Amino acid sequence: MALARSTKILALGFLGSGVVHLVKPEVYEPIMPSWVPSHREVILGSGVAEIALAAGLLARPTRRLAGWGSVALLLGVYPANLKMAADAMQSDNTALKVAALGRLPAQWPMVRAALAATRRD
Structure with a gap:
């Protein structure tokens, strides 16, 4: 069975984001919830x-x-996305608000892709 397009896109997204996490971790520090x-x-x-x-x-x-791990990771980082959206709402930067709020629903297709990967051979 050929690798599904959604799985390829999810893997590419994880790879890119993972590299940024390691090379420029300071990018993610502002969105970390204080309780972490x-x-x-x-x-x-x-x-x-x-x-x-x-x-x-x-x-x-x-x-x-890896599909199940991806679901867990995506749900685990969702509080950071919520914090980023809440912080953005305090900003005067409209583009930041749009981007931060847009990330929230964009997470769910990634969860669906991860769930689909759990059902593939």
């Missing part, structure tokens, strides 16, 4: 997880497990 401990370590760990999940989604033997 050890911000830098969590950011670096999530970058490693994203890269591992990207590889897992691309490999048939690990795709199902």
